[in-house]
Amino acid sequence: MAGIKAPVSEQFHSAGQRREGAYLGMWLFLSTEFMMFGGLLCIIWYYRLAHEMQVSKAVEHLHYGLGGFNSALLLTSSFIMSLAIQAARKAKMAHLRSLLLVSVGLACAFLALKGYEYHSEYQEGLLPVLTSQAPLKEPAARLFMGLYLISTALHAMHILVAILLGAGIWLRLRLGRLPMPERLTVIETFAFYWHAVDVIWIFLFPSLYLIGRPV
Amino acid sequence: MISETSHVASTEPSYLEVEHGLKSWLLTTDHKRIAILFMIAVTFFFFVGSLAAGAIRIELITPQGDFLTPDGYNRSFTLHGVIMVWFFLIPSIPSVLGNFLIPLMIGAKDMALPRMNLASWYLLAGGGLFTMTALIAGGVDTGWTFYTPLSTMFSHGHVVAVIAGVFITGFSSIFTGINIIVTVHTLRAPGMTWFRLPLFVWSLYATSVILVLATPVLAITLLLVVAERFFGIGVFDPRLGGDPLLFQHLFWFYSHPAVYIMLLPGMGVISELVTASAHKRIFGYSFVAFSSVAIAILGFMVWGHHMFVAGQSMYASMLFSLLSFLIAIPSAIKSYNWTATYFKSRLTINAPFLYTLTFITLFLLGGTSGLFVALLAADVHVHDTYFVVAHFHYIMVGAAVSAYFGGLHFWWPKITGKMYPELWGRVAAVTMFIGFNLTFFPQFILGYLGMPRRYHSYSPEYQFLNDVSSSGAAVLAVAYALPFFYLTWSLFKGPQAIANPWQAAGLEWSVPSPPPKHNFPNVPVVDFEAYDYPPEATRGRN
Amino acid sequence: MSVSRLFGVYLGALVLLGVAIALSLTGFAHRGPVIMACALGEAGLVLTYFVELKDNTSLVRLFALGAAFWILLLFAGPMIDQVTR
Secondary structure, eight states, rough: TTTTTOSSGGGSSHHHHHHHHHHHHHHHHHHHHHHHHHHHHHOOOOOOHTTHHHHHHHHSOOOOOHHHHHHHHHHHHHHHHHHHHHHHHOOOEEEHHHHHHHHHHHHHHHHHHHHHHHHHHTTTTTTTOOOOOOOOSSHHHHHHHHHHHHHHHHHHHHHHHHHHHHHHHHHHHHOOOOOOOHHHHHHHHHHHHHHHHHHHHHHIIIIIIITTTOO | OBBSSSSOOOSOOOOSSSSSSSSHHHTOHHHHHHHHHHHHHHHHHHHHHHHHHHHHHHHHTSSOOOOOHHHHHHHHHHHHIIIIIIIIIIHIIIIIIHHHHHHHTTTTTSSSSSHHHHHHHHHHHHHHHHHHHHHHHHHHHTTTTOOOIHHHHHHOHHHHHHHHHHHHHHHHHHHHHHHHHHHHHOOTTOOOGGGSHHHHHHHHHHHHHHHHHHHHHHHHHHHHIIIIIIIIIOSSSSGGOOOOOOOOOOHHHHHHHHHHHHHHHHHHHHHHHHHHTTOHHHHHHHHHHHHHHHHHHHHHGGGGGTTTTTTOOOOHHHHHHHHHHHTHHHHHHHHHHHHHTTTTTOOOOHHHHHHHHHHHHHHHHHHHHHHHSSHHHHHHHHHHBBBHHHHHIIIIIIIIIIIHHHHHHHHHHHHSBOOOOOOHHHHHHHHHHHHHHHHHHHHHHHHTTOOOOSOSSSSSHHHHHHHHHHHHHHHHHHHHHHHHHHHHHHHHHSBOOOTTOOOBBSSGGGSSSSBBSSSOOSSOOSSSOOOOOGGGSSOOOO | OOHHHHHHHHHHHHHHHHHHHHHHOOOOTHHHHHHHHHHHHHHHHHIIISSSSSSHHHHHHHHHHHHHHHHHHHHHHHHHHHHHH
């Protein structure tokens, strides 16, 4: 918050204490994200149990190849981010900036592919509200597509937030406002968030695309 | 370590005097000022929620629906529930008393995340104003529980707007919870081990765990209602195979723990007030501490008891019923321990004590009535009747609100540096006890006799008890209004308070009233137990 | 954490992803649980090595475990109801 003059770090006695506070705080925040998506996953699995056959019909139409490639993109981006942390710890600023940029770039690619995927689903008439969902005869299959749309859209929003935060950090690095390793906590807590968004997709992808796919 | 009253000479200005002007309040990061900001906000919301309650009780004076239209009545009880739950009860003790006291109680200079603290306030104020505007502009008729398919398909109210406001405010809860947990882990003074913490801190820690883990589930549930209503993506739509009971599972997964968010902090306050009025250490410290944790954990396992008659499977219902009985145990342990603390104590009978007594009595009644509703067969009879309404008001209002008022009085000298008028304090406390029981005890009987809840008209045979209840509500209104007036009066005309007016134990009493901005000039070293009252303070013990 | 260790973890996660996708295309009777086990494995790798849970204090690990437990609770309730109706 701009304009607040009161010193923020006075309550901490040491940098170590402050760092632990940041880690704990970030983990607690990430728990809220996991609980939120956990609720979504709960709903997905509940309906899978309740309408197994009908949901299969919807899963059949989902593009597992595209989704799988996107999963790989996200894993790669997570890997690159972990390299960025190593660079930050060694104060290798140029490496840090480029790795961060690559990571963000891969996430952008994820979003682009997701957009393309939505577009194809729109054209195939699978999406609720926007299309008639004609290829899906079973009501629960249509419901599942709605769930798919909501889950992946919410996840995509989190990716967007991560991209924006990452771009912001890159800019601050570029402007020399984040000296390393003094401000390491900023990179580390940001990376936690990045990995958390990846972990959420790791569970979302099979729950939506892979399980119950008719052969 | 009971602080002597005089040696704390204040050379530093208090946190109230150190800066002036609106900006110094609206951009503050001082946990004490933020607590006051929260106090103003929750007082305002309490007032609005009470107006809605007033409308309900006026309507129910006569059996016919003659004061409000049926739809207007639905909107009134919805407004009452939404405002009271999310904008008063949940933030009241954690964000007002918790924010003010936790750093003081653990020997810290501030909360761990001061800017997050301020953000939490803005989210509450903003979300609350947004929701209230939507509620007053027409509101919503679904009840605070937003059950589908009424909320998603059939309601004509401003469902999306109200939900958006609640969603925003959820982040306020989460931020407060995160702040409390991180603060308690990282900022305890040297020597302040977990088992030397005041029990208030234990309670708020347990509450914060619930805040952090439960609120996101509400967030996704409400998002899905909005998705269905606003975007037409039907996740709970029965025509698509959606299950309305699934909504209830997700809603109550949050909302049952939410009632413990509303209750646990009150229990924490009572632990402090009991020891202070008894001048004696608490009976069974670790049992009370672990009970707070047990309530927080068990509270996540009982939500199905709201759905016994909604179509939930019999086996799941039996499991939830059993767990609901189990959760009575830690609550009972606390109640017994508080009572045992009073045994052979040197009692101080003042306003905080009277609020404490109110809490213990009304919690006992409310909690016992909880056993009735936890019992499957009995719940079939009383579900959706006034019996349930009475049950939760005994806990939420009789207990939790009394604890808030008791805590407000007890720590008023520390927060403001002024003493409130003791006589009026006692008058208000006694009036509250009388008014509360007059209002809500008849509702147990009404419910048992079969009067349904959320109905704006009723069968004539229920009229007498309804009239008793409505008269009680008028008395209760007076009891709540009184403190507003005399506490405000005390700010201008009240006598100056000393550092430790109650001769109570606790680090917060070792600093001046009101404290300086950074609380402690030097980091205190803690080598004493919590509540280490001198043995000679108790009567009959050596 | 060495770069080669991180790269190994990354490859491991990719392999698990590949196995999961491949399995979903077969008719293997128990492919459901195995696919989710792969997902669990991937998440475990990311959390242990990328997020460096194994290096954190035991408190942070307790928080992580707590979050996992609570998610399980959230799943258990509605499922038990659904299955026993």
